[in-house]
Amino acid sequence: MELLSESFATLLKQGIEAARKSGALPEFETPEITVSKPSRPNQGDYATPIAMQLAKSAKANPRQIAQAIAEHIPPAPFLDKVEVAGPGFINFWLAPRWVQEQVETIISEGPDHLGEVDIGRGQKAQVEFVSANPTGPITVGRTRGAVMGDTLANMLEAAGYRVEREYYFNNAGRQMELLGRSLQARYLQLLGRDALVPEDGYHGDYLRWIAAALYAEHGDSLADRDWMYFKEKAEAAIFANIRHTLARLGVYFDVYFNEKSLYDDNSVWEAIEELKKRGYAYEAEGATWFKATEFGLPKDRVIVKSTGEPTYIMPDIAYHVNKLKRGFDLIVDIFGADHQDSYPNVLAGVRALGYDPSPIKVVIHQFVTLVEGGETRRMSTRKGEFVTLDELIDEVGADAVRYFVLARSPESHMEFDLELARKQTNENPVYYIQNAHVRCAGIFRQAKERGVTDDGADVHLLSDPRELALIRKMLELPDVLAHSVRRLEPHHIAFYALDLARMFHPTYEEVRALHSEVPPELQKARLRFYRAAKTVFARLLGLMGMSAPDFM
RNA sequence: GCGCCCGUAGCUCAAUUGGAUAGAGCGUUUGCUUGCGGAGCAAAAGGUCGGGGGUUCGAAUCCCUCCGGGCGCACCA
Numbered sequence: 001m002e003l004l005s006e007s008f009a010t011l012l013k014q015g016i017e018a019a020r021k022s023g024a025l026p027e028f029e030t031p032e033i034t035v036s037k038p039s040r041p042n043q044g045d046y047a048t049p050i051a052m053q054l055a056k057s058a059k060a061n062p063r064q065i066a067q068a069i070a071e072h073i074p075p076a077p078f079l080d081k082v083e084v085a086g087p088g089f090i091n092f093w094l095a096p097r098w099v100q101e102q103v104e105t106i107i108s109e110g111p112d113h114l115g116e117v118d119i120g121r122g123q124k125a126q127v128e129f130v131s132a133n134p135t136g137p138i139t140v141g142r143t144r145g146a147v148m149g150d151t152l153a154n155m156l157e158a159a160g161y162r163v164e165r166e167y168y169f170n171n172a173g174r175q176m177e178l179l180g181r182s183l184q185a186r187y188l189q190l191l192g193r194d195a196l197v198p199e200d201g202y203h204g205d206y207l208r209w210i211a212a213a214l215y216a217e218h219g220d221s222l223a224d225r226d227w228m229y230f231k232e233k234a235e236a237a238i239f240a241n242i243r244h245t246l247a248r249l250g251v252y253f254d255v256y257f258n259e260k261s262l263y264d265d266n267s268v269w270e271a272i273e274e275l276k277k278r279g280y281a282y283e284a285e286g287a288t289w290f291k292a293t294e295f296g297l298p299k300d301r302v303i304v305k306s307t308g309e310p311t312y313i314m315p316d317i318a319y320h321v322n323k324l325k326r327g328f329d330l331i332v333d334i335f336g337a338d339h340q341d342s343y344p345n346v347l348a349g350v351r352a353l354g355y356d357p358s359p360i361k362v363v364i365h366q367f368v369t370l371v372e373g374g375e376t377r378r379m380s381t382r383k384g385e386f387v388t389l390d391e392l393i394d395e396v397g398a399d400a401v402r403y404f405v406l407a408r409s410p411e412s413h414m415e416f417d418l419e420l421a422r423k424q425t426n427e428n429p430v431y432y433i434q435n436a437h438v439r440c441a442g443i444f445r446q447a448k449e450r451g452v453t454d455d456g457a458d459v460h461l462l463s464d465p466r467e468l469a470l471i472r473k474m475l476e477l478p479d480v481l482a483h484s485v486r487r488l489e490p491h492h493i494a495f496y497a498l499d500l501a502r503m504f505h506p507t508y509e510e511v512r513a514l515h516s517e518v519p520p521e522l523q524k525a526r527l528r529f530y531r532a533a534k535t536v537f538a539r540l541l542g543l544m545g546m547s548a549p550d551f552m
Numbered sequence: 553g554c555g556c557c558c559g560u561a562g563c564u565c566a567a568u569u570g571g572a573u574a575g576a577g578c579g580u581u582u583g584c585u586u587g588c589g590g591a592g593c594a595a596a597a598g599g600u601c602g603g604g605g606g607u608u609c610g611a612a613u614c615c616c617u618c619c620g621g622g623c624g625c626a627c628c629a
Contacts, residue, residue: 305627335621
């Protein structure tokens with residue numbers, strides 16, 4: 001498919017150049033040309049405000065500039081007409097014949113590759129997300145990062161990047177010791193011993209299950225094992241659980257990166273030494289500090305505690321240097337709002353070490369609130385409340401979890417409506433979109449029974465305005481992908497899919513393919529059209545990591 | 553107190569990052585349809601874009617200020 005906004009931008013560049021050569025326009029600096037979809041149908045299929053932006057530097061009135069450009073736009077197969085409107089907008093209309101023919105393009109690209117755009121040009125990209133330490137089951141708080149990260153990775157792949165999905169974790173340190181001691185206590189309790197879970201340890205039921213499993217397998221033979229043993233057992237069981245939960249959402253990783261390896265290969269200490277050598281670290285109050293203020297940040301940070309241990313920020317810096325050294329052209333970090341203050345320090349640290357942090361892009365998302373029947377459900381550990389992602393999936397299903405979380409811009413403080421997510425009606429956008437795919441599949445089941453096929457269909461027979469409008473909407477897919485990838489905002493595709501479904505269902509109701517009054521040739525053409533629609537819905541659902549059912 | 557994010561229709565949210573008359577769904581109201589490709593179709597009402605000021609051809613979007621909410625502000629990760 002064609003990236004239409006870019007095709008129009010190219011046309012405009014050529015138009016401006018031609019207008020200059022002919023003397024219709026003076027010389028001036030050309031800004032970046034933006035082409036967008038106007039909100040009203042009488043304003044064309046695509047439009048640009050470029051003439052207004054040029055008005056100052058070209059020292060002319062925007063309508064005259066627009067007129068001059070419009071007259072010099074070269075012809076193109078997809079272009080029907082050009083018009084100057086309003087204060088100086090240039091509006092474009094797509095050629096109907098070309099639009100009809102795109103049905104074939106869509107079908108030939110197929111549901112796995114449709115709409116691919118080559119923005120990445122084969123560059124290496126990494127998306128790091130979830131990255132929860134193995135101290136307990138994944139909570140709903142991580143849902144957003146999991147879905148956003150995975151979908152963004154899908155979209156980057158569609159945009160021509162070679163993508164790696166990475167999970168960063170730490171299985172060392174005080175929290176993990178507490179975890180080990182907590183499990184040890186649960187195990188000893190099963191033996192009837194008088195053991196207590198540490199006050200600041202982990203009190204969740206999941207450690208009881210793990211302890212019970214250990215007891216079932218080993219009886220009381222582990223009574224003399226130390227906390228390290230239990231830590232390893234807890235970690236293994238919890239990680240298995242986390243992977244299982246994420247797999248239910250269709251989320252998988254290529255690399256699990258252990259923070260500990262940054263100590264093993266000494267890169268944390270090397271980074272600290274390097275900061276000192278470069279004059280960005282100093283000793284004070286018994287600790288070592290990083291001069292974050294030199295990089296415009298509000299205050300300096302401790303990087304080595306008075307106990308001699310590095311703080312968490314140091315391995316984070318070393319980790320990002322490690323990522324840069326691995327040669328990624330684009331490094332995406334997906335963080336929750338609780339990290340919004342720490343990442344600038346990490347980026348400053350990377351810069352202080354002499355690396356260019358510009359490939360690193362940080363996406364911060366706000367938190368999710370679960371809402372049921374107008375009431376907020378608190379995410380406490382109290383019995384009967386949702387806390388884990390597993391429970392949320394049990395409750396509403398993986399597709400609904402993915403769609404609901406995806407259908408919000410990252411910066412919104414989203415509310416997850418459990419009641420709506422459970423509904424199996426068109427009120428629920430998940431079913432509304434999937435139902436579009438189901439209905440397309442249904443048409444082909446029906447066609448098969450009647451012995452009708454779309455072989456040799458002539459798409460030029462498609463003339464219903466609703467059909468043509470829907471095809472034009474389908475043609476936006478590459479632009480939606482490009483826009484989402486450039487801004488690292490996966491939510492646009494969720495809204496696009498819903499918009500498309502809203503156009504689809506009325507068309508499906510009104511524009512019948514297999515009705516007895518529809519001439520056979522037109523039946524073929526319409527079947528072809530519905531095949532294209534099915535392809536687009538399958539592609540969108542696939543990018544969002546959702547299933548594309550044939551039945552519901 | 554300081555920093556980051558948010559505030560758009562009754563509710564949940566968009567708005568291609570400074571463009572044309574701010575858009576959807578749900579809910580409400582009104583018709584149609586409910587004999588066949590399950591959960592349908594059409595229309596209407598609903599807005600001081602939190603308040604105020606500024607920047608310019610043009611602001612929901614940028615700047616200042618006030619109000620309200622979220623998250624952070626550790627020698628915890």
